[in-house]
Amino acid sequence: MTRQDFKKTLIIAHDLVMTALAVVATFFVRFDGFLLAERLRQLPYVLPPFVLFAGCVYWFFQLYRSKWRFASLPDLYNIFRASSVLALTLLVVDYILVSPQLFGFFFFGKITIALYWLIQMFFLGGPRLAFRYVKYAQSRQVLQRDANTPTLLLGRGSDIEVMLRAIESGSVKKLQPKGVLSYRADDLGQSIRGVPVLGTFADLDQVVQDFQERGVPIRRLVATPSALAPEAHPDMLIARARRLGLPLVRVTSLGEGMRDAELAPLEIEDLLLRPTVQIDRGRLETFIRGKRVLVTGGGGSIGSEICTRVVAFGASDLLVLESSEPSLHHILENPTILSSDTVVDGAIADVRDRERVREVINGFKPDVVFHAAALKHVPYLEKNWTEGIKTNVFGTVNVADAAVEAGAAAIVMISTDKAIDPVSMLGATKRFAEMYGQALDAEFMGRNRATRLIAVRFGNVLGSVGSVVPKFKAQIARGGPVTVTHPDMVRYFMTTREAADLVLTSASHADGEGRVLHDGSNRDERASVYVLKMGQPVRILELAERMIRLAGFEPGEEIEIAYTGTRAGERLHEILFAREEPRAEIGIDGVMAAKPVFADRARVEEWLKTLAHALKANDRAGAERVFEEAIPEFTRRKALPPEPAQPIRLASH
Secondary structure, eight states: OOHHHHHHHHHHHHHHHHHHHHHHHHHHHHOOHHHHHHHHHHHHHHHHHHHHHHHHHHHHTTTTSSOGGGOOHHHHHHHHHHHHHHHHHHHHIIIIIIHHHHTSSOSSOHHHHHHHHHHHHHHHHHHHHHHHHHHHHHHHHHHHHHOOEEEEEESOHHHHHHHHHHHHHTSSOSEEEEEEEOSOGGGTTOEETTEEEEEOGGGHHHHHHHHHHTTOOOOEEEEOGGGGSGGGOHHHHHHHHHHHTOOEEEEEEOOGGGTTOEEEEOOGGGGSSOOOOOOOHHHHHHHHTTOEEEEETTTSHHHHHHHHHHHHTTOSEEEEEESOHHHHHHHHTOHHHHTSSSEEEEEEOOTTOHHHHHHHHHHHOOSEEEEOOOOOOHHHHHHSHHHHIIIIIIIHHHHHHHHHHTTOSEEEEEOOGGGSSOOSHHHHHHHHHHHHHHHHHHHHTTOTTOOEEEEEEOOEEETSTTOHHHHHHHHHHTTOOEEESOTTOEEOEEEHHHHHHHHHHHHHHHHHTOOEEOSSSSOEEOOOEEEEOOOSOEEHHHHHHHHHHHTTOOBTTTBOEEEOOOOTTOOSOOOSSOTTOOEEEOSOTTEEEEOOOOOOHHHHHHHHHHHHHHHHTTOHHHHHHHHHHHOGGGGGGGGSOOOOOOOOEEOOO
8 A cells, every 4th residue: 555545544534433423422412311322322323324425425525635734725615515415414314214214203303413514524624724734833843944045925915825835835945935025006015824015016125125124135036927927017027136136036837736836047038928828737637647658859949848748747658769869868867857757768769760760669659759850940951951851851751650550649740830831941841741641640530549640830939949039148148239130020939838738738639539620511620730829929129129128238229139131941920820721729728720731642652752852863953843742832932032141230229
C-alpha cells in the first residue's frame, strides 16, 4: 500500500467512526432513561448498515479526494450535502419504512434527526478544519523561521490571497510578505490573511521608503497575474521597480491548491501580448495521461516546451528525437523532466535519415508523435533551399511514414502561418508537408483505429531561437540601433507555453472528436489543419518602441530605430487561413479548424519524385515548378520580390 493509499484509508476510517459516534452522541443528547436504553439496545442492528451506507454517500460526494490541509468551503459544502442526504434518508426510513411497522414508535424522530444532522456536520468538518489550522500554524512558524526576503506582493485581492496560501503551504519559499499593493482602490485599507494592503502601485516609492526608515528594507517585488493586466499599467510598475533597483518577479502559475505556484523573473515579453488563452487542463490530462509520446526536434524552442507539457500532463513514456547532441542533453537535463514520473529517453537522429527515423519510431511504438523538427528561418532557406526541402518536406514524409507503420494514433505536424499563400521557400516547404499529411489522413478516413495526421499553424513565438524579441533586447543592451526591416511590418506573437498547450489541445480534439462541420451542410468532415488564434497582430515598429521604453529609454532619442529593408521571402502581413479553406469553430477557446483543398496521395507521390530529382540536379527552378503546381498561390511570390537593400535610416520621434 502506498503512502497516499494509507492516508486515504485513514480518512475513510475516520469518517465512518465519526458517523457512528454522531448517531450515538445524538441519542445521549436527546434521550435518557428508558428511551435511551431502548435505542442503545437496538443500535447494533441499525448502526452497521447505516455506517456502510454513509461510506457510499461520502464517496459519492468526493469527501476523500481533497487533502485536509487544503480544506476549504467546497469541502465543507460537500460535507453539508452528504450530511443532508443521510438525514433525509433517516427521515424516510424512520417515518415510512421502519418505525410504524417494527417499533410502534419513531426510532429517531424529527428533532433527533435534525440534531444528528448538526452533530454529523460538526464531527466531519471540525477535524478537517482543526487539521488545517494546525498545518497553517506550523507553516507560519516555518515561514517566520526560514523567510529571509522582505517582499511586497502586487495585484488584486483574490490573486494575493492565492499567493499567500502558496507561501503558507510551502509551494513558494523564502518570501516574507510585508505588505500588498493593489491597483484597485476598493482593496485599500484591507488585510489579506494578515498582510495589510498599504496602497496602490503609484504608492510604491513611498511604501518602500517607509519600510526603509523602519529598518526593514524591501528586497523583492512579486507581481501576480492581475498586476500585469493592461488596466494595471504594468509599464509604470516596471519603470518604478527599476528606478528603485528592486528585482521584480512574476507568478507563472497558481494551480489548484496552490501546489503549482512558480516564480520567474519578469521579462519584457511578458507585457507584449494580449491575455493568454485559458486551457482546459482536464482535457489535456485525459488526452496525454498514460500515453507513449515521441517529439521530433524536442530540443528546440517549441519541441522542448511540448516535452515539458507532455510530462506535466502525465505521459507514461517520452522519447525526444533530436539531431543536435547539445540540444538533446539540455532538454533531458530539464528539472521538470528529471522530477517527473514519466520514463524519458532521448535518441540522436536526423529526420532526413529515413532508415534511422524508421528504426527509432518502430522501436519506441509511440501513441502520439509531435513533429516539431524543421528549418524555419526565411532568409536562410531562401539561400539554402535544398536543405529546406530535405528537412521540411522529406523529413516530414519520413516521420509520418514511420509513425503510421508503428501504429501511432496521431501525428501532429507543427506548421506556420507562412504556409498560407506562401511567398518563401519556408512557406512552400511547410505547406507541401501539410499536404502530404492531409493526403494520408484522407486516405485513412473511415478505417478503424487509423492514424490521424493533422497540422497546427501559428505565428511567431516570443523568446524562441531567432525571434525578434531576443534580438531587440540584445540591441537595446548594446545601446542600439534597434533594426526593423520595414515600418509597416506586422506579425502575430504568442508565448512558447501557450503555443505548446494549444498544440496539445488541437491534438486532443483530432484524437477525441476529430469531426467538425464545415460548410453548413449536414455532412461532417474531419479537420486536418488547426490554426491557433493569435489575437491582434503586432506592428514590429511599435513592438520595438515599447521594448525601448520598457528598458527605460526613449526611442529615437536615446535608442535609435533603423530600417534595413525587407528580406528575401518576407511579406509585410501574415495570414492564418487561405482564401479557399473552409473554417469552423470547434468549441475550444483559442483554436479554429479547417479542411483545406489538397491533392490525392498518388499525385503527391509524383510531386515528391520530381522534387527528389530536382534536389539531385540542384535544379531550383524545377523544385519551384513542383511547388507552383501543387500550391497555385506560390506563383504569386514572383510578383513580390524582396525590397532592395538600402542604407540604414534612423527614425526620428
